[in-house]
Amino acid sequence: MCGITGFFSTKRSVSSDVIHSMTAALYHRGPDASGVWLEKNSDLALGHRRLSILDLSPAGHQPMLSSCGRYVIAFNGEIYNHLDLRVKLEKQQVAPAWRGHADTETLLACFVAWGIEKTLKATVGMFAIALWDKQEKLLTLARDRMGEKPLYYGFQNSTFLFGSELKALKAHPDFVGEIDRDVICLYLRHCYIPAPYSIYKGIHKLLPGTYLQLPLNQDFSPLTMPTPKAYWRLEDAVEKGLAQPFAGSDTEAIAALDTQLKQAIGLQMMADVPLGAFLSGGIDSSTIVALMQAQSSRPVKTFSIGFSEAGYNEAEYAKAVAMHLKTDHTELYVSPADSMQVIPKLGSMYDEPFADSSQIPTFLVAQMAREHVTVSLSGDAGDELFCGYNRYILADRWGKVSKVPFGIRQATGRLISKIGPTAWEDIFQQIGKVVALPANMGQKLDKLAIRLESADRVEDLYYSLISEIKHPEQALINAKEPLTWLVKSGLNMSFSDAKLHMMYLDGMTYLPGDILTKVDRAAMAVSLETRVPFLDHNIIELAWSLPLSMKFRDGQTKWLLRQVLYQYVPKQLIERPKTGFGIPLGEWLRGPLRDWAEGLLDENRLYHEGFFNVPFVRELWQEHLSGKRNRQVLLWNILMFQAWLEGEH
Template sequence: MCGLTGFLGPATPGADPRPYTDILDAMSRRIAHRGPDGAGAVYLPGLGLGLAHTRLAILDPTPAGAQPMALVDGAAVPHSPGSSVQSTSSNASWIVYNGEIYNHMDIRRRLERESNIQGWRSGCDTETLLAACAAWGVEKAVASAVGMFAFAYWDGSSRTLTLARDRMGLKPLAYGFVGGNAGERALLFASEITSLEAHPQFPGLANLDASALASFFCWGCVPAPATIYTGFHKLPPGCLLTIRPQDVREGTLPEPHQYYSVARLAAAGLADPLVDEDDAVERMEDALQCAVADRLLSDVPLGAFLSGGTDSSLVAALMQRASDRPVATFTMGSPHPEHDESAKAAAIATHLGTRHTHLPVTEADALALAADMGRLYDEPFADSSQIPTHLVSRLARGHVAVCLSGDGGDELFGGYNRHLFGPAIWRRIGGVPFPVRRVLAAILARGGESALDRAYRLIAPALPPERRQMLFRQKAAKVRRGLLAHDREAFYRALAALWSEPPLSAQFGSTTTPPWPQPRMTAGLEESPGGARALDFGDWMQAADQLGYLPDDILAKVDRASMAVALEVRVPLLDHRVVELAWRLPRSLRMNHGHGKTILRTLLSRHLPQELVDQPKQGFGVPLADWLRGPLRPWVEEMLAPASLGSHGLLDVRAIQSEWRRLLADNDRSGINAPAMRIWAVCMFQAWYAERTSR
């Protein structure tokens, strides 16, 4: 796992290369946290190509695996300071790469058979990927790869630069133009936007995108392909972008080519379901065990996150079964019982025989980290579990360099309440005439027990009896927004969004109009038989989450939180073979009797006693409302002071101050409630903005 950055601009033969190498060095330093084991950079004046890399050495930590890496006359040449690579053939191909290809030795054997490639110089997957791109082309190379990756590949034969991102979006890659005319224009690319910000021509905070900021307040993150900056983009998962020097001169970019589509495979899987449930369970166990075993490939110590939930517990169980020694597991605890699964995690670790380490999250931890989130995240980001995720990563990094996680289980196997109950609720309210729903929503907005009772009588039959009161009271605000939805996609937004009306100032937000941007749904889903609307609403929501919420929130959170401490996190549940099989499962193995992840709980029961499997999920969260009203209150009030909110003219000061007063008066003790999440989003934007103005 590493960091990459670079640019493609006008060729500068004969010019002094130092200004360009200085830029590369500055861009590379911004992502040094991603790779503390080494750094390399190369500028090729005849091409106008600069490549830089920071290395976290996992496979073959010797200098033979250093990057940037060139393929010269069929042989891989790792770059190192003082090397003569810059003067090699102009037809050399180059790569800078972030990720892990778990089957790279299988790919090597194929290359030896099919392309007669011999004489490997390293044991690292970088050399394998470089050779595969040169021999087969980038699309065939990535289609053959099992793993996670983002890379930039310069093809010396075709004189093109290709940016690539893995199928599910585990590894990030951003890009965009700087420079106003053909003689100055350059394409920048990097693992993190913070690296692009180091380029002297980067436009900075004056170039914030109002629509992207509205998306942030809606979703708590900026969905791909947008970034917070106008004119800069995130490469979507499963995509390639091939650029010619002519494209850079003209300032135009082709559309990314989607080589892998979750939307298409969802439609294909649902059209070809597995019929036999017992066979499906066995197939899934084999696929998961294979995915876990593949992710044990490493030349450095490994461990696993163990929260106590179904997903991480199953990953830890399969990891321990594949290991001949106790594996290291890590968890965080909380002084608030409603957010603390550490006792359950410890019991699971004892049963599995892992070497377990536990650390509680305290208010002091939150206070120390909250303001630092603006530095750790390259865009505004407001998933409050970013704090425990960073802390457990920091804990694990003291013992191992690689951790396996259980991320992806909720999105693949129907683990969210919206998957379970959203379709039933929509069936009840969708048929009610919209004017009636609008009146009911207005009554509900004014509050009062009578309004809640009316809405409850409408919604409650769609919820399981034992959870009706709790779920309805916690989700009343989302129910009110849902009543105003014109269709089921808008209803999904109502269930998932933070701010229904992003708190942008009238002047800055004038270029944005509701409805606010949806999670990315690609053409593949629309092209399924009958179109997207032919899909069951629960399936549609799972596809939407896999296309948007998963890569843009969950995986972005894990990548930034872990790479800030140079920890590589591997996610076996998001092995593409597991994802494809999940879409073929009978629905009863995903969601059944008001519970999601049926098949995962079935498999976990093969490793743990039933009392540990059946304990209710508490979530990897924090008591956000209590923290904001308590130990974090001085910091929050500093972030929300009118002078601070009004200093940049971007936000609606009155709306935010009103929401803060509402949170202070709120008696909801559930820990993470709607006002708390909205105020957290404002604070995260303020922290991100303040970090950039202080540079």
């Protein structure tokens, strides 16, 4: 795990001071070593920060020159099958004399022997790559299939910049950093800024599964920049899986998934440094840890976060799973004071506004894990692949709900909203004394009521579920929401079942834009490498070939994944309502975080900055403080923008 950066400019001479400054901005991503490459005749510079995971010797130093001298690479990530790739190169008699056992050296040898696209298709891994072809004067930027590793690029003035994080680009003297007001609309809707947009005009995120090739011996500008090419598409994996479904029995499917997961996890346990895993006690992380422990002769190091507030604490479940699997378990209970210490760091950590509030416990569990290990495996992506989110249950019920006339649904939604979330919360609190219920049921019912009022199609339902505000322009000044892939293409596709459609849309948008971004920045802020076994593309392709009935059965999500897990962990340790990895944000904003929030939402400040519709924001804040409505998510969006903006000045 590392950080990469670089620039190309015909107007400014390549400066070692500049590339060293850009590289230094990524110190947290790679504190073990750094390196730069200057190609003065081509006005190109590459920079690299290294977190040593494989081949801790100088043989793994980057930027790395190929054995033939043609290519230079700056690489962030891991190629889990790189030893298999070496065997293939050797069988084809095109392998160089190996200098070490770093996967970076393997990648370079593959590029030399097979070219760009064939090499990318052959990899199993996560990565962001900058590859310089000295012979062709060609710069290639590439990103892994699902977007685990970030890569920004774009022009500022006449300079082309790229890097793992925006802070590296900002270290270049040509960086302008003009805030894109329109993009703030997308941010308020999604809680993150979807690719290919960034918060700055002219700077883009490279889409997952694509590579961009820039011929630096030709004139090019923002208007003539080539279009990224796809070497792998989730859409293709989905279409193939649905067209050629798994034909075996339940027993055969359980065995196939167990085998594939073990293989992926086994590859991802490869490291020359201490390794562990996050454990929430839920299905996904418990499956990862169980299969890690099944392949390890020593107790796996596991880490979990807990809260003292009722309805949010999963640490006790994680501890029970850890005890059963006999892992080496560490837990940390988080207080509002702990969170307050993290909040000032978030703007710098994420480089642009980002407002999934679980970023706080994610950072804290990563920080704790880093005291013990350098690599941690994560259970992310299990929901998107095996039908785990609560909204998929809603999609399952949509068939019946949609048959109710739209007018009646609207009236029902209005009635639920009129009763109000506070009253519903009191009702569910009484019910909760008899049966276990997830936290904030009243708030969730109120949110659902709003969706019932506006959704006429399943596409409308999904869009409303992922939208934290229906019309973001209402909250902003002089902003117009840009179109995204979701609106232009995703909502217009055809699936036989609404659950399949939602899973696909989440895999294309929410997973890379929110989940993977959250984990990467939080973990890399403390120099911790995270790995996501569910995102091995072989598992993705297997998952999409499985019939939906193996994922969602008798109203139960993740049916097949549960069956795999039950082979290792008793059912009673796992089965409980899904809670998610959150914090009691609504309560904290009315309590220990109130003064901090009030400072950021001050009327005079908002008027002076000129981004937000001040009466709109102040009404939201007063509604939340009064308890009339829980506006925690939208308020957190605004607060995280404000905190980020404060760091810009």
